[in-house]
Amino acid sequence: MATAKSRLSIDYANVMASAVGQENGLTDAELNDAATQxxxxxxxxxxxxxxxxxxxVALPDNRQLVADIESFASSEGRAYEDLxxxxxxxxxxxxxATIQALAHPFRNLQPHSNRGGPRxxxxxxxxxxxxxxxxxxxxxxxxxxxxxTKSGQTAETMANFLVVKDALEQTVxxxxxxxxxxxxxxxxxxxxRQLADQEGYRDFPVPPGVDGRMTVLSAVGMLPAALCGVxxxxxxxxxxxxxxxxxNRDARQxxxxxxxxxAWLAATKRDKSMLVMMPYADSLFGIADWFRQLWxxxxxxxxxxxxDEVFAGQTPIKALGAIDQHSQIQLYTEGPNDKLxxxxxxxTYRSGVEIAATxxxxxxxxxxxxxxxxxxxxxxxxxTAWALTNANRPNLSISIPAIDAGTVGExxxxxxxxxxxxxxxxxxxPFGQPGVEAGKNATYALMGREGxxxxxxxxxxxxxxxxxxxx
Amino acid sequence: MATAKSRLSIDYANVMASAVGQENGLTDAELNDAATQxxxxxxxxxxxxxxxxxxxVALPDNRQLVADIESFASSEGRAYEDLxxxxxxxxxxxxxATIQALAHPFRNLQPHSNRGGPRxxxxxxxxxxxxxxxxxxxxxxxxxxxxxTKSGQTAETMANFLVVKDALEQTVxxxxxxxxxxxxxxxxxxxxRQLADQEGYRDFPVPPGVDGRMTVLSAVGMLPAALCGVxxxxxxxxxxxxxxxxxNRDARQxxxxxxxxxAWLAATKRDKSMLVMMPYADSLFGIADWFRQLWxxxxxxxxxxxxDEVFAGQTPIKALGAIDQHSQIQLYTEGPNDKLxxxxxxxTYRSGVEIAATxxxxxxxxxxxxxxxxxxxxxxxxxTAWALTNANRPNLSISIPAIDAGTVGExxxxxxxxxxxxxxxxxxxPFGQPGVEAGKNATYALMGREGxxxxxxxxxxxxxxxxxxxx
Numbered sequence: 001m002a003t004a005k006s007r008l009s010i011d012y013a014n015v016m017a018s019a020v021g022q023e024n025g026l027t028d029a030e031l032n033d034a035a036t037q038x039x040x041x042x043x044x045x046x047x048x049x050x051x052x053x054x055x056x057v058a059l060p061d062n063r064q065l066v067a068d069i070e071s072f073a074s075s076e077g078r079a080y081e082d083l084x085x086x087x088x089x090x091x092x093x094x095x096x097a098t099i100q101a102l103a104h105p106f107r108n109l110q111p112h113s114n115r116g117g118p119r120x121x122x123x124x125x126x127x128x129x130x131x132x133x134x135x136x137x138x139x140x141x142x143x144x145x146x147x148x149t150k151s152g153q154t155a156e157t158m159a160n161f162l163v164v165k166d167a168l169e170q171t172v173x174x175x176x177x178x179x180x181x182x183x184x185x186x187x188x189x190x191x192x193r194q195l196a197d198q199e200g201y202r203d204f205p206v207p208p209g210v211d212g213r214m215t216v217l218s219a220v221g222m223l224p225a226a227l228c229g230v231x232x233x234x235x236x237x238x239x240x241x242x243x244x245x246x247x248n249r250d251a252r253q254x255x256x257x258x259x260x261x262x263a264w265l266a267a268t269k270r271d272k273s274m275l276v277m278m279p280y281a282d283s284l285f286g287i288a289d290w291f292r293q294l295w296x297x298x299x300x301x302x303x304x305x306x307x308d309e310v311f312a313g314q315t316p317i318k319a320l321g322a323i324d325q326h327s328q329i330q331l332y333t334e335g336p337n338d339k340l341x342x343x344x345x346x347x348t349y350r351s352g353v354e355i356a357a358t359x360x361x362x363x364x365x366x367x368x369x370x371x372x373x374x375x376x377x378x379x380x381x382x383x384t385a386w387a388l389t390n391a392n393r394p395n396l397s398i399s400i401p402a403i404d405a406g407t408v409g410e411x412x413x414x415x416x417x418x419x420x421x422x423x424x425x426x427x428x429x430p431f432g433q434p435g436v437e438a439g440k441n442a443t444y445a446l447m448g449r450e451g452x453x454x455x456x457x458x459x460x461x462x463x464x465x466x467x468x469x470x471x
Numbered sequence: 472m473a474t475a476k477s478r479l480s481i482d483y484a485n486v487m488a489s490a491v492g493q494e495n496g497l498t499d500a501e502l503n504d505a506a507t508q509x510x511x512x513x514x515x516x517x518x519x520x521x522x523x524x525x526x527x528v529a530l531p532d533n534r535q536l537v538a539d540i541e542s543f544a545s546s547e548g549r550a551y552e553d554l555x556x557x558x559x560x561x562x563x564x565x566x567x568a569t570i571q572a573l574a575h576p577f578r579n580l581q582p583h584s585n586r587g588g589p590r591x592x593x594x595x596x597x598x599x600x601x602x603x604x605x606x607x608x609x610x611x612x613x614x615x616x617x618x619x620t621k622s623g624q625t626a627e628t629m630a631n632f633l634v635v636k637d638a639l640e641q642t643v644x645x646x647x648x649x650x651x652x653x654x655x656x657x658x659x660x661x662x663x664r665q666l667a668d669q670e671g672y673r674d675f676p677v678p679p680g681v682d683g684r685m686t687v688l689s690a691v692g693m694l695p696a697a698l699c700g701v702x703x704x705x706x707x708x709x710x711x712x713x714x715x716x717x718x719n720r721d722a723r724q725x726x727x728x729x730x731x732x733x734a735w736l737a738a739t740k741r742d743k744s745m746l747v748m749m750p751y752a753d754s755l756f757g758i759a760d761w762f763r764q765l766w767x768x769x770x771x772x773x774x775x776x777x778x779d780e781v782f783a784g785q786t787p788i789k790a791l792g793a794i795d796q797h798s799q800i801q802l803y804t805e806g807p808n809d810k811l812x813x814x815x816x817x818x819t820y821r822s823g824v825e826i827a828a829t830x831x832x833x834x835x836x837x838x839x840x841x842x843x844x845x846x847x848x849x850x851x852x853x854x855t856a857w858a859l860t861n862a863n864r865p866n867l868s869i870s871i872p873a874i875d876a877g878t879v880g881e882x883x884x885x886x887x888x889x890x891x892x893x894x895x896x897x898x899x900x901p902f903g904q905p906g907v908e909a910g911k912n913a914t915y916a917l918m919g920r921e922g923x924x925x926x927x928x929x930x931x932x933x934x935x936x937x938x939x940x941x942x
Contacts, residue, residue: 009942016939089797105604109579109590119580125794126851127753128844129874132822133576156793159839159847162826191833198832258941273744273809274786282598293798300802313806315745317788322627323596325910326560327764331771334906335784338744351603355633361669362662367920368630373599376630376918380597383913386930390909399942403600435805438861439796442854447847449838459857468487470729471480471870 004237006245008400008410010255014385015262015340015394024272024337024392026265031252034261034425038251041424045417046247055209056416059217060239060409066232069204069219072182073117073226080180082138083118085224086161087148091184092124093293094216094412095224097286101408102230105282116229118144123160131163140171144227148184148220150206152191155443184219211431213293216412231405238409246417256417259342259396263418264425266340266394267314275314276332279344280321280381283403284411288318291415298419298430305427312426314340322380329384333391340394345381347401349374475708477716479871479881481726485856486733486811486865495743495808495863497736502723505732505896509722512895516888517718526680527887530688531710531880537703540675540690543653544588544697551651553609554589556695557632558619562655563595564764565687565883566695568757572879573701576753587700589615594631602634611642615698619655619691621677623662626914655690682902684765687883702876709880717888727888730813730867734889735896737811737865738785746785747803750815751792751852754874755882759789762886769890769901776898783897793851800855804862811865816852818872820845 017025049057077083085092099120104110108119121134145164149157168177183196183203196203204219206212215221217239222232242255251257266272275295277288300313319328321343332339353373358365368376381397388395400407423430445452445459488496520528548554556563570591575581579590592605616635620628639648654667654674667674675690677683686692688710693703713726722728737743746766748759771784790799792814803810824844829836839847852868859866871878894901916923916930 009940011940013936013939016936018936088794093798105601106592106608109608121577125753125791126844126847127751128820128822128824128848130576130753131824131844137577137580153835154797155839155847156797156851158836159826159842159844162829162836162839163824163844166826166828191835194833195830198830253941255941273807280598282596282601296799296802296806300806302805311805311807313802315788315802315806315809317786320596323559325907326625326627327564328767329910330904330906331767331784331786333909334773334782335767335771335786336744336782338786349599351599353599353602353634355630355637357637358633359666359669362665363921364624364662365629365633367915367918368626368633371630371918373597373602373630373634376597376626376914377599379917380627380910380914382930383910383917386913387910391906433801435801435862436796438804439800439851439854439858442857443847443851444838446850446854447838447842450834459853465484465487465489468484469480469482470724470726 003244004241004406006241006255006410007407008242008255008398008414010258010396010398012258012262012396014389015266015396019389020392020394024270024394026262026270030265030269031261034265035251035257037425038257038261038421039249041421042249042251042254042257044424045420054420055207056211056214057243059207059210060236060243060413062218063236065219066222066236069223069226069232072202077144077227078117078229080118080144081112081142082121082144083224083227084121084123084134084138084143084145084164085148086123086145086157086164088124088154088156089293090212090215091148091157091220092122093290094221096122097290098216098221098225098230098235098408099228100286101283101403102225102405103228107228117227120224120228123164124156126156126159131160135164135167140168143168143180145181146184146224147181147192149192150186150190150212152185152193152195155440155447158191182223184223213297214416216290217409234405235409238406239413241406242410242413242417246413256414257421259414260418260421260425262396263314263340264422270394272338272340272394273315274317274339276317276319276339276341277344278319278321278324278341280377281344281346281349281403282320284344285318285320287408287411292316292318294415294419297433299422299426299428300435301428302435303428305429310428312428321384322377325380325384329387332393333387337393341388342396342398343381343385344398344400345378346403347399350403474715475712475877477712477726477881478878479713479726479869479885481729481867481869483729483733483867485860486737486867490860491863491865495741495865497733497741501736501740502732505736506722506728508896509728509732509892510720512892513720513722513725513728515895516891525891526678527682527685528714530678530681531707531714531884533689534707536690537693537707540694540697540703548615548698549588549700551589551615552583552613553592553615554695554698555592555594555605555609555614555616555635556619557594557616557628557635559595559625559627560764561683561686562619562628562691563593564761565692567593568761569687569692569696569701569706569879570699571757572754572874573696573876574699578699588698591695591699594635595627597627597630602631606635606638611639614639614651616652617655617695618652618663620663621657621661621683623656623664623666626911626918629662653694655694684768685887687761688880705876706880709877710884712877713881713884713888717884727885728892730885731889731892731896733867734785734811735893741865743809743811743865744786745788745810747788747790747810747812749790749792749795749812751848752815752817752820752874753791755815756789756791758879758882763787763789765886765890768904770893770897770899771906772899773906774899776900781899783899792855793848796851796855800858803864804858808864812859813867813869814852814856815869815871816849817874818870821874
C-alpha cells in the first residue's frame with residue numbers, strides 16, 4: 001500500500017531572531033548547527049530500528065492488530081452500553097486524546113445508535129468519589145471493562161480494577177463477569193497477565209519493548225478508540241505518512257526533528273524552560289495532554305547518557321485557544337520571557353457555524369455579522385501569534401487542513417519522533433522513568449506492602465516540623 | 472451571624488532549607504523578612520477596603536444576592552432541562568470550578584430528579600464543533616441561557632451568544648426566547664447591558680470594581696452554581712471564614728499571605744519560575760484551573776508599580792494527583808529544579824470505596840486487601856511529598872477535612888487574598904490585564920471591525936518568511 005503524504009505543516013518564522021530578536025530568537029546558523037546534530041540522531045534512530053530496536057516506530061505497520069480489534073469491536077464490543085477503561089498515564093492518555101479528537105464532544109449523552117458504541121468512562125485516578133460515581137452511573141450488566149497495565153503492578157490501576165471486578169461479579173456473577181473483562185497487558189509476564197490467564201479474560205497485547213507513553217498506536221490506545229467508533233486504520237495511515245516524512249535526513253525538512261531542534265535550542269540557548277502547546281480546537285486538547293507526559297517523562301532526566309548529573313528537561317504546558325487568551329496570554333506576553341509557544345490551527349473545522357444575526361441596534365457588534373465561528377477562532381490564533389511576536393516571544397504554528405484520523409495519527413508519530421530526537425539533543429535516554437520509583441516505593445511502604453518495612457519506618461519517622469504548619 | 476473558623480491548613484515544612492537544602496529551600500530569616508513585607512500589604516489591603524476599594528473583599532457579604540439567586544433558581548431556574556452558560560475566562564472558570572468541586576462527577580448523565588437542576592453546557596470557546604454539538608444535544612425549548620460578560624465587548628462570548636440566541640429564537644420564537652435568557656453583566660454600561668435592556672432579559676450584576684477573575688463569589692459564579700444545586704450560601708460562609716483568617720497581621724499566620732510570601736521568595740530568590748497546583752481529588756482540578764488565570768493574569772506584568780520594565784510573574788501549572796505521578800513527577804523530581812509544588816489533600820472523601828477482594832493467587836497484590844481507595848490516594852500524596860523532598864524539590868501541602876461548599880469558598884478567598892498580597896510582593900498592580908489588548912485589537916482588525924483599518928494593514932502585510940515553513 002502506498003503511504004499517503006503528510007498533511008501537517010509547521011511555520012517557524014516567529015522563532016527566528018529576525019522576528020523576535022536575537023535575545024529570544026534563533027539564528028539560521030544556530031538552527032543549521034542543531035539540525036546537523038539532529039541528523040545524527042535521525043540516522044541513529046533508523047539504524048537502531050533496522051537493527052530491531054526503537055520498536056515504537058513499527059507500530060503503524062500492525063494491520064493484523066487493527067483487524068483483530070475491529071473484529072472484536074464490531075462483533076461484540078460496540079454493542080455494550082458502557083465501557084470502563086481502567087488505566088493511568090500511558091495506559092489511558094492516548095485513548096482519551098484519540099477519542100476526544102475524533103468522537104462527538106458529547107458522545108456519552110447521545111443515544112447508542114448515534115454514538116455507535118458504548119459510553120466511555122475512564123478510571124485513571126483511584127479517587128473514591130469518581131469511582132463510586134462511575135459505578136452508580138453505568139449499567140454493569142451491559143458494561144465492558146478494559147483494564148490496561150503492562151506489569152499489573154500499577155497500584156492505582158489494580159486497585160480500581162479490583163473494585164470494578166468485584167462490583168461486576170456482584171452484579172452479573174463470576175462467570176459472566178469474566179466475559180465482560182478484556183485485559184490489555186504484557187503477552188507473557190506480569191501480574192495482570194497471570195490473572196488474565198487464571199480467569200480466562202480475553203486479552204490484547206501491550207507491545208514489548210515500547211514505553212507506556214508511546215503505546216497510543218497499539219492496542220492500548222486503539223482498542224478503546226475502536227470501541228468508541230474511531231477509524232483506527234486511518235490513525236495508522238496518518239502515523240505511517242508522518243513516519244515517511246521522518247525519514248528525511250535534513251532535520252529542517254523533517255517535522256519531528258525540526259520541532260526537537262527548535263525546542264532544544266530554545267530551552268538550552270534561550271532559557272525557554274517551558275514549551276506551551278496551545279491548539280485552537282477543543283478536540284485537540286487531549287493531544288496536548290498526551291504530549292505533556294511524553295515530553296516530561298522522556299526528557300526530564302537527572303543523568304546524561306554519560307551518567308553526569310544534568311537535571312535536563314523542558315516543562316510541557318497545555319493551553320487551549322482561544323480560552324487561554326483570557327487566562328494565560330497576559331502572562332505569556334508580559335511576564336518572564338521563558339516559554340516557547342506552539343499554536344495549532346485547523347484549516348476547516350468539522351462544523352460550520354455562522355453568526356446569522358447581529359442586533360442592528362448595536363453597531364459595535366457589526367463586525368461579527370455573517371462571520372463563521374471557525375473563521376473567528378482561526379483569526380484569534382493569527383492575532384495571538386502576532387501579539388506574541390510583537391512582544392518578542394518565540395512561537396511556532398502547526399497547521400492541519402482538518403481534524404481526522406489521519407492528522408491525529410500524524411501528530412502522535414511526529415511528537416514521538418520529536419521526543420526521541422529530543423532525547424539525543426538533550427543528551428539523555430528518552431526511555432524509562434527512573435525518577436518515579438521513589439514515590440512508588442513510598443506508596444507501597446505506606447500501604448504496608450511486604451518487603452518495604454525499612455522504608456516505611458523511615459517515612460513514618462520523617463514528619464515535618466510542626467512549627468511549619470498553619471492551621 | 473458569627474463567622475465560622477477556617478478549616479484549611481498549610482504544612483510548609485518542605486519548602487524550608489531544613490528539608491530541601493539552602494539552594495532550594497527558604498531560611499527562617501528570609502521567610503520572616505518576606506512576612507514583614509507581606510504585613511504591610513495586608514494592612515494596605517484592609518485600609519483600602521475600609522476606604523471603599525478592593526471591592527472583591529466585600530463579596531462574601533452579599534446575602535441579598537444569594538437570596539435573589541436562590542429565589543430565581545428554586546422558582547424557575549432549576550426546572551429547566553438544560554443550561555447553556557456562555558462566557559469565557561473569568562466569566563466561566565469560577566462557575567466550572569465550583570460545580571466540578573461540588574456536584575456529581577457525571578451530573579449531566581443523571582436524570583433531572585437526581586441532579587436537581589438542568590444539565591450544564593459551557594460555551595466558552597468559539598469552537599464551531601463544540602457549539603454545533605451543544606446545539607444538537609440540548610433541548611432548546613427547555614433550555615435556559617446565561618450569558619456572562621461585563622462589557623459585552625468580548626468577541627468570543629458575543630459570537631457564541633448571537634449563535635445561541637438565533638437558534639433559540641428559531642426554536643421557540645422571539646418572545647419566548649427572551650424569557651429563556653438571563654444576562655449577567657454590568658448594572659449600567661456596556662453592549663450586553665444595552666441589549667438586555669432592549670430585549671427585556673432578566674439580569675444579574677457583574678459587581679462593579681471587581682476584576683473578572685475575582686467574580687466567582689458574585690452572580691457570575693454563583694448563578695450557574697445555584698442552578699446546578701450548589702449551596703452558594705455555604706460557599707460565602709467559607710469565604711467569610713477565610714476572610715476572617717486573612718485579617719491576621721502576622722503573615723505567617725495568614726494563609727493567603729503565607730502562601731504569597733513562600734511563592735514570591737521561591738520565584739525571586741530560588742528561581743522557581745513555576746507554581747504547580749496539584750490536588751489529590753478529581754473534583755478540585757477546576758479550582759487549580761481557576762487559580763491558573765488568577766495567578767497568571769494578576770502577576771504576569773511587564774511594568775512594576777513604578778512603571779519600570781520588570782516582566783514579573785510566575786507560571787501557574789495545574790496537575791492532578793495521582794494521575795500526574797504517571798506523567799509529570801519524573802520531570803518534577805529529576806528535571807530542572809525550577810518549581811514550587813503545592814499538593815492538596817482531603818481528610819475524608821465523600822465516598823468510601825473499599826477494595827473488598829484481592830485474588831488469593833497473587834501475593835503481590837495483598838497489600839491492597841481491604842484498603843480504601845481514599846487511603847491509597849492520600850498515601851500517594853504523602854509519598855509524592857516525600858519523594859519531592861528527597862530530591863530537594865520545595866513543596867507544600869494544603870489540607871482540608873472534606874470537600875464541601877465551605878472549604879471551596881475558603882480556597883477561593885485564600886487564593887484571591889494570596890494574589891493581591893502577591894501583587895504587593897512582586898511590586899506589580901495585580902488588577903487589569905493590559906497585555907491582552909494587543910491580541911484583542913488584532914482579532915478585531917482581522918475580523919474587519921470598523922476603526923481597526925490601520926492595524927489590519929499592518930497585520931496582513933506581516934506574513935512570516937516562507938522559507939521558515941515546512942509543509
